[in-house]
Amino acid sequence: MDLSDTPEEAAFRARLREWLAAVLPGLPPKPSPDDWPGRRAYDLGWQRRLHDAGYADVHWDASPTTRLIFLEETEKAGAPYVGANFVGLLHAGPTIAAEGTAEQRERWLPPILRGEEVWCQGFSEPGAGSDLAALRTRARRDGDAYVVTGSKIWTSHAEVADWCELLVRTDPEAPKHRGITWLAMPMDAPGITVRPLRTLAGSAEFAEVFLDEVRVPVANRVGDEDDGWRVTMVTLSFERGTAFAGEVVACRRVLGELAVEARKNGRWDDPALRRRLGRLHAEFRALWRLTQWNVSAAEATGGVPGASGSVFKLRYSHARQELYDTAAAVLGPDCLDLDRPWTLDRLSALSYTIAAGTSQIQHDIIAERILGLPRGR
Amino acid sequence: MRFRLTDDQRALREGVREVFARRFDGEALRAAVDRADGAGAGSGSEGRGAVPGAGDGADGSGPGGGAQHAAGGGSVLGDGAGRFGSGGGRPAEGPGGAGGVRAARVDRGLWRDLGELGFFALRLPESEGGVGLGLPEAVLVFAEAGRMLLPGPLVATHLAAGAVPGAATGETVVAAVDGGLVEWLAEADVVRGDATGAVALRSIDPLTPLHRVPARRAAADPVAILLTAAEQLGTATRVCELAAQHARAREQFGRPVGAFQAVAHLCAGILVRVETARAAVHAAAVTGDPADIAAARLLADEAAVRGARDCLQVHGGMGFTWESEVHLHLKRAWVRTQRAGGVTESEELLAAALASETA
Numbered sequence: 135m136d137l138s139d140t141p142e143e144a145a146f147r148a149r150l151r152e153w154l155a156a157v158l159p160g161l162p163p164k165p166s167p168d169d170w171p172g173r174r175a176y177d178l179g180w181q182r183r184l185h186d187a188g189y190a191d192v193h194w195d196a197s198p199t200t201r202l203i204f205l206e207e208t209e210k211a212g213a214p215y216v217g218a219n220f221v222g223l224l225h226a227g228p229t230i231a232a233e234g235t236a237e238q239r240e241r242w243l244p245p246i247l248r249g250e251e252v253w254c255q256g257f258s259e260p261g262a263g264s265d266l267a268a269l270r271t272r273a274r275r276d277g278d279a280y281v282v283t284g285s286k287i288w289t290s291h292a293e294v295a296d297w298c299e300l301l302v303r304t305d306p307e308a309p310k311h312r313g314i315t316w317l318a319m320p321m322d323a324p325g326i327t328v329r330p331l332r333t334l335a336g337s338a339e340f341a342e343v344f345l346d347e348v349r350v351p352v353a354n355r356v357g358d359e360d361d362g363w364r365v366t367m368v369t370l371s372f373e374r375g376t377a378f379a380g381e382v383v384a385c386r387r388v389l390g391e392l393a394v395e396a397r398k399n400g401r402w403d404d405p406a407l408r409r410r411l412g413r414l415h416a417e418f419r420a421l422w423r424l425t426q427w428n429v430s431a432a433e434a435t436g437g438v439p440g441a442s443g444s445v446f447k448l449r450y451s452h453a454r455q456e457l458y459d460t461a462a463a464v465l466g467p468d469c470l471d472l473d474r475p476w477t478l479d480r481l482s483a484l485s486y487t488i489a490a491g492t493s494q495i496q497h498d499i500i501a502e503r504i505l506g507l508p509r510g511r
Numbered sequence: 512m513r514f515r516l517t518d519d520q521r522a523l524r525e526g527v528r529e530v531f532a533r534r535f536d537g538e539a540l541r542a543a544v545d546r547a548d549g550a551g552a553g554s555g556s557e558g559r560g561a562v563p564g565a566g567d568g569a570d571g572s573g574p575g576g577g578a579q580h581a582a583g584g585g586s587v588l589g590d591g592a593g594r595f596g597s598g599g600g601r602p603a604e605g606p607g608g609a610g611g612v613r614a615a616r617v618d619r620g621l622w623r624d625l626g627e628l629g630f631f632a633l634r635l636p637e638s639e640g641g642v643g644l645g646l647p648e649a650v651l652v653f654a655e656a657g658r659m660l661l662p663g664p665l666v667a668t669h670l671a672a673g674a675v676p677g678a679a680t681g682e683t684v685v686a687a688v689d690g691g692l693v694e695w696l697a698e699a700d701v702v703r704g705d706a707t708g709a710v711a712l713r714s715i716d717p718l719t720p721l722h723r724v725p726a727r728r729a730a731a732d733p734v735a736i737l738l739t740a741a742e743q744l745g746t747a748t749r750v751c752e753l754a755a756q757h758a759r760a761r762e763q764f765g766r767p768v769g770a771f772q773a774v775a776h777l778c779a780g781i782l783v784r785v786e787t788a789r790a791a792v793h794a795a796a797v798t799g800d801p802a803d804i805a806a807a808r809l810l811a812d813e814a815a816v817r818g819a820r821d822c823l824q825v826h827g828g829m830g831f832t833w834e835s836e837v838h839l840h841l842k843r844a845w846v847r848t849q850r851a852g853g854v855t856e857s858e859e860l861l862a863a864a865l866a867s868e869t870a
């Protein structure tokens with residue numbers, strides 16, 4: 135067991151640090167959360183910078199440890215996060231890299247890496263959330279195209295996306311996990327309507343996407359027809375893997391800020407609150423160690439994170455909610471003020487136990503896949 | 512011992528529930544949120560002006576300050592509710608004007624209807640034009656108000672009945688300074704306490720405008736704490752209903768999600784907290800004992816906040832939307848946890864009570 139960098143890792147870390155110190159001061163100010171075109175441009179611009187400096191493919195081609203160092207150092211330096219590039223870099227990109235043809239990789243991967251195209255994820259439907267395989271959006275073959283009709287919901291970044299990784303039902307007769315197909319749908323195709331949905335925090339982070347006879351070329355299919363469920367499982371394990379590693383670093387920074395604020399406003403003198411902060415400190419130290427542990431396991435087994443991603447996701451999403459509840463205790467009455475950044479973060483933390491598989495579903499996955507308990511449904 | 516509602520109390524609860532449902536239904540709630548929120552969820556800084564002289568409070572008018580004209584007082588059980596008009600609201604040029612900040616408004620028509628119903632004059636003696644009921648009844652009525660998310664400074668106006676002219680009848684909207692916060696300052700005709708230096712903040716609850724004032728320590732009125740606990744109890748009751756409704760109706764994997772033990776247990780846990788809090792709140796209303804009131808507050812806060820969160824979880828993605836009503840309950844519950852010094856004061860009071868009992 136060794137927690138220190140290898141010489142190559144240390145060299146990568148040093149080079150990255152130096153580069154971040156040089157470029158970050160020159161970045162334009164962050165756009166406001168409601169300025170979607172601005173956010174798109176900002177996030178793509180950052181990816182472009184990474185690309186030009188040779189860090190474009192760190193999310194997939196690099197070793198898991200290198201990726202972790204990247205996430206740790208960029209977060210510590212306060213660099214932008216993937217933002218609107220999330221699906222491209224962490225879902226669709228890795229899926230295409232693993233399952234796509236040479237032609238498809240050539241068409242879609244470079245624009246993601248160069249920060250030219252944004253992707254969104256069209257998986258969930260009104261009737262298919264936790265039970266994703268119940269999805270009903272229908273694709274019918276018509277010559278060299280699929281004709282797609284149905285609706286998707288909770289599609290993050292749909293308004294600014296160029297492409298959608300879309301799950302459709304190609305065989306309604308087959309058992310539900312078969313008969314699903316993975317398509318790359320251009321978001322400017324005729325027949326697509328995007329209706330933004332407001333979150334409880336007041337912003338439009340996600341949308342409903344209505345599809346009315348949308349033609350998607352058969353050439354945009356990744357994997358075989360009716361084999362989309364297997365293709366999807368590859369993607370989902372990425373989502374629950376290292377995707378949150380940078381956030382753990384960010385949470386530890388917030389925790390430090392909470393201690394500063396508490397000492398300033400006097401609430402540090404409340405021993406109950408002080409110990410709560412102490413416990414959270416333990417929590418986030420451990421979550422960071424768990425991340426390192428999982429990354430080393432992934433390194434040994436060849437990269438794809440397994441059910442251990444669920445262990446992390448479950449624990450982390452609850453820790454994040456406790457962090458911002460504690461922030462509220464530190465703020466006192468000011469926790470009701472939306473102009474305090476922690477207030478909005480507290481609201482958005484509420485989605486962490488729902489998005490990307492609810493806590494209840496994560497418990498099921500752990501019980502079934504790790505503990506081998508009988509399936510309940 | 513006969514620790515249960517009397518027939519009259521049950522009738523009172525059903526009566527006000529029916530009137531509130533008619534007077535402030537789901538549609539009215541939605542409209543009120545849209546109105547408050549339309550002012551701009553985004554920008555808030557402009558309105559952060561100080562509120563000069565907002566503190567010319569009515570505290571000076573003193574308790575029991577003269578007979579109130581509680582017009583038509585006492586028709587709590589019944590037919591007192593007027594039409595549900597949006598009218599009657601004077602253009603609220605409250606002190607400090609709320610330009611830029613979300614402008615939630617007190618619906619003056621609703622306020623007068625509440626007055627006519629006896630909501631504010633509930634505990635005033637009949638000889639003073641009040642309804643002549645006590646804390647147990649007040650708690651029932653405030654729980655119903657909490658359940659419906661009724662907006663406005665309900666507790667402050669109720670406590671001002673008999674002391675501030677027009678409060679009992681709902682002619683006057685009364686706000687009160689509470690620790691470092693004032694709810695509904697700009698909409699109030701009368702502000703009790705010293706609100707000098709008040710600054711608007713961008714409230715997390717679209718239906719509770721808030722101002723920050725320099726915190727001044729003042730002993731909290733136990734009745735205010737109890738009525739807040741009653742409102743929390745109402746919220747907890749409502750989110751329990753919503754969670755169970757959704758768990759019955761929403762299907763995944765070919766069955767209602769409530770059939771999954773994880774979801775069923777979340778719902779059951781909400782109910783356990785509701786029932787425990789209810790017993791604590793009702794008992795405190797009977798005894799009026801500060802320790803009972805502090806206990807009621809702690810239990811009711813927990814039932815409301817955790818209940819709303821578990822309800823949100825049961826709703827899945829739907830619970831995270833603005834359109835769903837769940838977040839409004841959570842946000843209101845969070846606002847109420849800040850009243851009267853927050854839970855810390857109640858915990859300290861109970862610890863001290865324990866120490867003196869065992870000394």
Ligand SMILES: Cc1cc2nc3c(=O)[nH]c(=O)nc-3n(C[C@H](O)[C@H](O)[C@H](O)COP(=O)(O)OP(=O)(O)OC[C@H]3O[C@@H](n4cnc5c(N)ncnc54)[C@H](O)[C@@H]3O)c2cc1C
Nearest residue numbers: 257258263264288290489490492494768771824825827828
């Ligand atoms: C902020 C946010 C962003 C999102 N972004 C995207 C996106 O970009 N693309 C996309 O495709 N989707 C996205 N989603 C959707 C997300 O994946 C779903 O919300 C999630 O899978 C839950 O589905 P649901 O909302 O239908 O809830 P439901 O599945 O209806 O769940 C309701 C409740 O039932 C419980 N439940 C359901 N089944 C079981 C079971 N078998 N056992 C125990 N409990 C169960 C759940 O845990 C939950 O408490 C996003 C969601 C959020 C909140």
